[in-house]
Each structure stands twice: as C-alpha cells, then as structure tokens.
Amino acid sequence: MSAVDIERLDGVPIAHVTEDLDAANVANVQRQLDGALDPDASSLIVDLSATRYLDSAAIDMLLRLGDRLEHRRAKLILVIPDTSQLIRLAAIVGLPDAIDVHPTLPAALREAAKPLSTQPPAPQPAPDRASTS
Amino acid sequence: MCEDAAHRITGVKRAVETPHIQTGMANGLDTEIPRTVEQSTLGPSVSDGRRSHLLSITDSALGYMSLEDILSELLERIRSSLEVDTAAVLLLDEDRGVLLARAARGLEEEVRQGIQVPLARGFAGRVAAEARPIIIEDLDHADVVNPILRQKGIRSMLGVPVQVEGRVIGVMHIGTLVQRHFDEDDVMLLQLAADRAALAIDNARISEQRAVTEIMQRTLLPDALPQIPGMRFSAKYLPAGSGIKVGGDWYDVFQLSSGRVAFVIGDVVGRGVLAASVMAEIRTALRAYMVQGHELTEVITMLNDLLVTMGRSRGATLSILELDPEAEELEAVTAGHLPPLLIELHGEARLLEQTPGLPVGIRTGHDYQSCRYPFPTGSRLLLYTDGLIERRHESIDEGFKRLTIAAQAAAQRTDSSFADRIYRALVDEAPLEDDLALLAIETVPLQDTLEMTLPARPNVLGGLRNTLGRWLRVAGANENELFDVTLSASEAAANAIEHAYGAREATFMVRCERDAHQVVVTVRDAGRWRTTRSHGGGRGLEIMRSLADSVTVDSAEAGTVVTITKSLSHQP
Numbered sequence: 001m002s003a004v005d006i007e008r009l010d011g012v013p014i015a016h017v018t019e020d021l022d023a024a025n026v027a028n029v030q031r032q033l034d035g036a037l038d039p040d041a042s043s044l045i046v047d048l049s050a051t052r053y054l055d056s057a058a059i060d061m062l063l064r065l066g067d068r069l070e071h072r073r074a075k076l077i078l079v080i081p082d083t084s085q086l087i088r089l090a091a092i093v094g095l096p097d098a099i100d101v102h103p104t105l106p107a108a109l110r111e112a113a114k115p116l117s118t119q120p121p122a123p124q125p126a127p128d129r130a131s132t133s
Numbered sequence: 134m135c136e137d138a139a140h141r142i143t144g145v146k147r148a149v150e151t152p153h154i155q156t157g158m159a160n161g162l163d164t165e166i167p168r169t170v171e172q173s174t175l176g177p178s179v180s181d182g183r184r185s186h187l188l189s190i191t192d193s194a195l196g197y198m199s200l201e202d203i204l205s206e207l208l209e210r211i212r213s214s215l216e217v218d219t220a221a222v223l224l225l226d227e228d229r230g231v232l233l234a235r236a237a238r239g240l241e242e243e244v245r246q247g248i249q250v251p252l253a254r255g256f257a258g259r260v261a262a263e264a265r266p267i268i269i270e271d272l273d274h275a276d277v278v279n280p281i282l283r284q285k286g287i288r289s290m291l292g293v294p295v296q297v298e299g300r301v302i303g304v305m306h307i308g309t310l311v312q313r314h315f316d317e318d319d320v321m322l323l324q325l326a327a328d329r330a331a332l333a334i335d336n337a338r339i340s341e342q343r344a345v346t347e348i349m350q351r352t353l354l355p356d357a358l359p360q361i362p363g364m365r366f367s368a369k370y371l372p373a374g375s376g377i378k379v380g381g382d383w384y385d386v387f388q389l390s391s392g393r394v395a396f397v398i399g400d401v402v403g404r405g406v407l408a409a410s411v412m413a414e415i416r417t418a419l420r421a422y423m424v425q426g427h428e429l430t431e432v433i434t435m436l437n438d439l440l441v442t443m444g445r446s447r448g449a450t451l452s453i454l455e456l457d458p459e460a461e462e463l464e465a466v467t468a469g470h471l472p473p474l475l476i477e478l479h480g481e482a483r484l485l486e487q488t489p490g491l492p493v494g495i496r497t498g499h500d501y502q503s504c505r506y507p508f509p510t511g512s513r514l515l516l517y518t519d520g521l522i523e524r525r526h527e528s529i530d531e532g533f534k535r536l537t538i539a540a541q542a543a544a545q546r547t548d549s550s551f552a553d554r555i556y557r558a559l560v561d562e563a564p565l566e567d568d569l570a571l572l573a574i575e576t577v578p579l580q581d582t583l584e585m586t587l588p589a590r591p592n593v594l595g596g597l598r599n600t601l602g603r604w605l606r607v608a609g610a611n612e613n614e615l616f617d618v619t620l621s622a623s624e625a626a627a628n629a630i631e632h633a634y635g636a637r638e639a640t641f642m643v644r645c646e647r648d649a650h651q652v653v654v655t656v657r658d659a660g661r662w663r664t665t666r667s668h669g670g671g672r673g674l675e676i677m678r679s680l681a682d683s684v685t686v687d688s689a690e691a692g693t694v695v696t697i698t699k700s701l702s703h704q705p
Contacts, residue, residue, distance in 0.1 A: 002425050019426065020598065023627045024390055024591035053598060053620055055627055056672040085616040092679040093672055 004032040012112045013037065014045040014105070021051060021058035030061050037074075043112040044069060047079040047105060054086060059093050066099045075100060077108045183214040183322060200337035204236035204330060211326050212238050215319055217307040219287060222295065222330060223250060223257050224303040228407060232257050232304055240308070242281050250278050257304040260292040264301050266320045267292050271312060282308065291315040295327045297335045305330060358386055361394060362583050362600050363458060363510070365575040367550035371520070371560075371568065381408030381449070382518045382570040385416055387423070390592050392458065392599020395423050398516035398572055399451030399470065411447050415440070415493070419453065429453055429466045429503045433493065437468070437501075440494035448492040452516060456508060458576070459603055463514070466503040468493045471522070474540055475506065476513035482540040484533060513551060513575045515540060520569030521559055535559060551575055579604050583645040587626070589633030589658070597643065598623050601654070608647045609703045617680035618652055618699045624673040625656035625695040632660020632693065651682070651700040659692040 003025050005016040013036040021029055037044055046062070048054070054062075066076040077100045080086045090096060102108040198206070208220040219239035223232040232250040234243040242248075253262035255278030260267045269275045269290040272282060282290070285308075292306035305327040307319075358366040366386055381401025388394050397419055401408045418439055422432040433453060440449075450470040456463050465473065465485060469492035472484040488502040508514070515536075522532030536559065543554035552573040560569065583604050587593045598619050605615045626643065633639035641658040677684045677697060687694045 019391060020595060022591065022594045022623065023630065024594050053616075053623065055594070055620065055623055056676055057627065059672060059676075085613065088613075088616075089620070089676065089680075092676060 003029050006036045012043055012045060012109060013041055014047055016047045017051045020053040022055040023057040026057045026061050033065060041074060043075045043077055045077045045079060045108045045112060048086060049079055049081055054089060063098055077102060077111050079105050079108045200333060203333045207326055207330055208236055208238040211307060215307055215322060218310045219308040222303060222305050225261055225301060232261055240281060240285060248279050248281060254278050256290060257292055257306060260294055260304045261301050264294045268315050270314060286310055289313040291319060291323055293324045293327045295331045297331050302334060354383060359388055361388060362585060363576060363579045363603060365577055367552035367573045369552045369556045369571040381412045382568040383412050383416060384570045384572040388596040389423060390595035392596050394456045396454045396516060396572060396574060397451060398570060399449055400518045401449040402447045411445055415449060429455055429464055430501050433466050433468055433501045437493040437499060438497050441497045445494050448494040450492045459599060461509050463506045463508040464503050466501050471519060474515040474536060476540050476544050478509060478511045480541055480544045482537045510576045510578055513544060515555060516572040518570045520567035521571055579607055585643045586640050589630045589639040589641050591630055594623055594626060597626055604645055608652055610701050611703060614699060614701055618654060621677040621681045621697045622654045622656060624677050628673055629656055629658035632658050651698055654697040656695045657692060
C-alpha cells in the first residue's frame with residue numbers, strides 16, 4: 001500500500017488515492033499517476049473518495065496532469081463524493097471548469113466510456129480563479 | 134540474552150599445552166610429542182636475551198601504540214629473536230568461523246590479499262580449533278589451505294593460539310625457508326609473544342568496539358522525542374555494565390504523514406557492534422516500510438522476510454504500535470516481544486493481550502496478526518525490554534507483577550517523567566543485569582492554546598493537520614469549519630516550509646487560540662512570503678482567503694507571520 005493504489009477496470013486505469021495529497025507526497029503521487037497511464041489509454045480516473053485534504057500543490061499537480069492528458073487526446077476524471085469537503089475546495093479553485101468531476105466511481109466509468117469528441121479540444125480561456133472570494 | 138558482565142584480561146598465566154608436532158610423513162599421520170610446561174617456569178629454560186628482547190616492546194608500548202604498530206613491532210622482534218623468515222598473526226572472526234590475516238612479516242601478501250583460513254582446516258585453522266601449538270617440520274607433506282605459504286617456499290612452521298581467558302581469538306605463526314626443528318623453547322617463546330599480542334588485541338578491540346557501539350547507539354536512538362501536542366513521551370536507555378557489552382535494545386518514535394504515531398521497541402539477540410548493526414538495519418527498514426504507509430502486519434512480515442533473506446544470524450524480538458490520535462485507538466503487533474503495559478484512565482494497569490508472533494529473522498512465512506485497543510485521552514502505555522523486569526532467580530510473572538504495581542503507583546505521581554518513575558521503582562535497588570530500554574507514552578488533553586515548533590519539512594504537514602483537527606474538534610468546530618481552518622493552516626505551513634527551503638534545521642511556529650467566538654491560527658517563519666513563485670502555482674493564498682474569514686500576511690525582514698481567523702457557529 002502506498003499513497004496511490006492502481007487498478008484497471010475494462011482497460012481504464014483507476015488510481016485510488018489513499019492519503020491526503022500535499023507538498024510532502026505530491027511529487028511521488030504524480031510519478032505514480034504517470035506510471036498508471038498506458039500510452040493508448042483514453043482516460044485516467046483519480047478516485048479521491050478516501051482523501052480528506054488536497055492542498056494547493058496537489059491541485060496544481062492535478063490541473064497540470066489534466067493539461068498533459070488533454071494534449072494526448074485523453075481525459076482526466078476525478079471522483080469526489082458529494083459529501084466530501086473537497087467539493088467546496090474544488091469549486092473555489094475552479095477545478096470542475098478544467099477537469100471532469102464525478103461523485104461516484106460508476107459515474108466516472110460511464111464518463112470514461114464515452115467516445116472522445118473528434119474535434120480537437122477548444123482552447124479554453126484560463127478561468128479567473130482569483131475572483132472567488 | 135543475558136551475558137556475564139564484562140571481564141578485562143588482567144594477566145596471562147597458563148599452561149602451554151601439548152604441542153602437536155606434524156613430522157611430515159606422506160601418509161599424513163601425525164606424531165605427537167606430549168610436552169606440557171607451566172609457563173611460569175619459563176625463565177630458566179628460555180634464553181633470557183631473546184625473552185627480554187620480546188617483552189621489552191609490549192611492556193612499554195601497549196599504552197600508546199596502535200594495534201597495527203604493536204603487532205608489526207612484535208612480529209619483527211619474533212623474527213629476529215627466533216631467527217625465522219616469516220611471522221604472522223591471524224584473528225578469528227567468530228561469526229563467520231574464519232581466521233583473517235591481520236599482520237605479517239615476510240608474508241605481507243597474506244594481509245594484502247586478505248587471506249582467510251576456515252576454522253579447523255589447514256595449519257592455522259587447526260591451531261585455532263585445537264587451541265594448542267602445532268609444528269609442521271616439512272610443509273611439502275602437510276595440509277595447508279593458504280597458497281601463499283607454498284608460494285613463498287616455506288618449509289617449517291610453528292603456530293600457537295592467541296588466547297584471551299582461554300578463548301581462542303587468533304593464531305600466531307612463524308616459518309622458515311629451510312627445514313627447521315622447532316624446539317620447546319621456540320614454542321614457549323612464541324606462546325609468550327602470542328599472549329602479549331592477545332593482551333594488545335583485546336585492549337584494542339575493547340576500545341574499538343566501545344567507540345563504534347557508542348557512536349551507533351547515539352545515532353540510533355532518537356536524540357529527541359518528537360513533540361506532538363496531546364502526547365507526552367519519556368524514555369530511558371541504559372546499557373548494562375559498560376564497554377563492548379552495550380547491546381541491541383532500542384526504541385523509536387516517529388509521526389507518520391497520516392498524523393498517526395508509530396512506536397517501536399525491540400531487542401536484538403546478543404550485544405556489541407554486531408547486535409547494534411542488526412538493530413540499525415531493523416530500525417531503518419521499519420521506518421522505510423512505515424513511511425510508505427504499509428499496514429503493521431505487512432511491515433513486520435516484510436521486515437522478517439528481509440532479515441531472513443539477508444541471512445542475519447541474529448533474531449530480534451520487537452513490538453510495533455501505531456496510535457491514531459483522532460480515533461483514540463492503538464494498533465499493535467508483536468514479534469515475540471514482552472507485552473506492552475497499558476495503564477487505563479483510572480490507573481488500572483494491564484498487559485496488552487496480543488496474538489503471539491515469532492521473533493523476526495528466524496524463518497519466513499510466519500503469519501503475524503495485529504490487535505486494536507481503545508486508547509482514550511489520559512491513557513498511558515509502557516514499552517520495555519526484559520532488562521526492566523527480569524531478575525535472576527525469579528519467574529517472569531513476578532517481574533510482570535512488580536511492573537504492574539510500579540506502573541499503578543507511578544500513575545498517581547507527577548514528580549518526574551513517567552518513564553523515570555517506573556525506572557526508579559524497578560531498577561534503582563537492583564544492579565542492572567541486562568540492557569534496558571523503556572518508552573512511555575501518555576495522551577493528555579490538548580491545551581486551550583496550542584503552540585508548536587515544527588521542523589520545516591513537508592512531511593510534518595500531515596501531523597500538523599491531524600493535531601489541528603483534534604484541537605478544533607475540542608474547540609467546538611463543525612466539519613466545515615474544521616476543514617477550512619485545517620487546510621488554511623496547512624497552506625500557510627507549506628509556504629513557511631518553502632521559505633526555509635535549503636536551510637538546515639529550520640523551524641516554523643504554529644499557534645492556535647480560541648477566543649469567545651473565533652479561532653485564530655498564526656503561522657510564523659523566518660522567510661519572505663512568496664507571491665509569485667509560491668508553491669501550488671500561487672493558489673495557496675486564494676484558497677486560504679476563500680476558506681477563512683480573514684487572512685493577513687505580515688512580511689518583514691525577520692520573517693513572515695500569517696494570521697488566519699475563522700468564527701465558529703457553535704459557541705461553547
């Protein structure tokens with residue numbers, strides 16, 4: 001057991017995060033998430049159901065991971081339960097604007113099963129994430 | 134595990150045993166010529182000149198010369214006194230059962246090439262195994278292991294054991310390039326030299342081992358017990374006797390990034406440098422496995438497999454415990470170690486009932502099982518090694534009984550640390566017969582105002598959030614407020630840690646206060662707040678401002694103070 005527990009369901013890599021993500025483990029977690037990515041995988045699900053805290057370093061890592069996947073025509077999908085405090089945090093930093101967030105793993109898997117749009121992703125203006133308070 | 138107290142060699146006087154003379158017959162049969170001579174009668178039968186020449190060096194030099202110099206000088210004098218071509222000393226490595234060339238004259242290759250002779254084999258091996266002088270008159274017809282002896286063209290050899298208190302610690306041998314008949318005087322003279330060498334070797338080994346062991350122990354025991362709010366630790370470590378008998382007992386305390394706290398107590402079989410080095414391996418492996426977040430049973434299984442795979446000939450007993458301060462629950466697994474003593478809130482003491490487990494390092498495949506115990510605030514726990522309770526001529530149950538009574542009494546007092554009170558009650562009156570390690574853990578209510586000084590390292594963040602969470606819950610915060618304040622403080626702390634990047638031993642301070650309707654968390658460091666290149670892409674401050682009611686950042690030359698304020702909906 002370590003900070004990330006990886007499984008594959010119907011070829012979709014799912015990374016269950018088993019700890020809080022912060023400056024102490026974010027580099028290690030990023031390596032593990034990168035390692036879970038098959039070259040031909042069209043999506044990566046990061047399950048944050050068991051995570052209580054994400055700090056800004058972890059959010060930054062997830063946003064950058066989302067960007068990298070987008071470049072590869074793949075998508076990053078987060079699982080954050082509705083009851084999780086992380087939902088409020090995600091809203092503050094505009095996470096759902098950049099990354100698909102679903103409340104359950106089955107919902108995330110349904111999202112992963114959707115065919116990718118054939119259009120190249122529209123360049124999104126960076127959301128103004130400083131104007132939330 | 135108990136060994137006798139250290140003895141120092143005070144003098145060497147004993148019989149020179151029957152030399153074993155191998156005459157070199159092709160059939161390999163030995164011809165023994167029994168001769169026993171009391172060494173104290175040495176005087177008249179040995180040439181006084183040769184004898185005093187040999188003795189002069191050791192008497193004056195033992196005090197200040199290095200072992201290398203003493204042995205070299207001794208061998209040189211042996212060579213000239215006994216008119217031989219080669220002289221060498223091999224020392225026994227007891228754990229591996231081999232003799233290692235340590236110093237040589239005329240046979241320097243033996244040392245350079247690190248020649249090893251298995252015990253009981255070859256010439257030197259037999260001298261050591263049989264603990265008596267052996268003479269080879271013709272090497273061509275004898276069984277020797279060391280190829281250098283033949284390459285050098287040595288014909289005749291005489292070897293004597295190097296002994297300390299009747300225990301063989303090595304072999305000293307001399308050789309000639311022409312065939313020679315070593316006589317009784319030669320044997321006695323060489324034995325005399327060997328005894329002198331034994332003294333020097335033993336002295337040097339004792340001080341060497343003591344130095345190494347002491348350094349290892351200083352590095353291995355935590356130099357400072359961690360400071361975790363709501364927990365009080367105290368510990369005692371006492372080696373029995375002194376010198377090389379310092380042993381393989383140890384304890385360890387560290388906080389995991391999850392906020393849980395790990396405790397280890399253990400005892401490696403035996404003492405001295407080897408036991409201390411096995412203890413070092415165990416300690417490092419345990420920390421590594423624990424930091425990776427493995428379950429206790431996985432940790433102990435992996436450790437056991439590791440030790441068995443590495444072929445360590447020493448087993449160890451140990452207990453690993455993990456305290457979850459939020460859940461107020463303790464998990465424990467044991468590998469044949471004495472059961473921890475739990476002192477409950479009302480002062481009742483009892484040994485933890487554990488699923489037995491084999492000591493580690495003996496065989497793989499053992500199935501370790503952990504148990505969980507409630508550990509409400511105010512509980513105490515005592516981890517210890519057998520030196521604390523075992524007494525000669527007494528059953529272990531008596532020891533447990535004495536420990537339980539002492540712990541119950543100690544729980545009523547506050548005059549010194551808990552570990553110290555236990556130690557005084559149990560050990561003061563009796564001399565220590567074994568090493569002793571003792572670690573006491575107490576949980577206490579969190580103070581109304583929390584103040585922490587933390588090392589500026591990212592791995593403290595988890596523990597900090599855990600502590601803050603516990604404090605906020607006591608302060609009456611609801612789940613949202615607890616999350617908001619904890620994450621804000623964690624962000625401020627992460628920034629303080631980043632300020633200190635590269636600085637060794639840097640720390641930062643966190644202070645949490647509650648006044649009538651709000652909590653105030655202050656994070657203070659010695660660096661400048663970084664707005665542009667801050668960790669998390671500068672998002673930290675934004676998160677803090679969204680979650681808290683107010684966040685102020687005061688950055689000055691002396692450092693940065695971040696003050697986070699949040700009002701609580703529930704008023705106490």
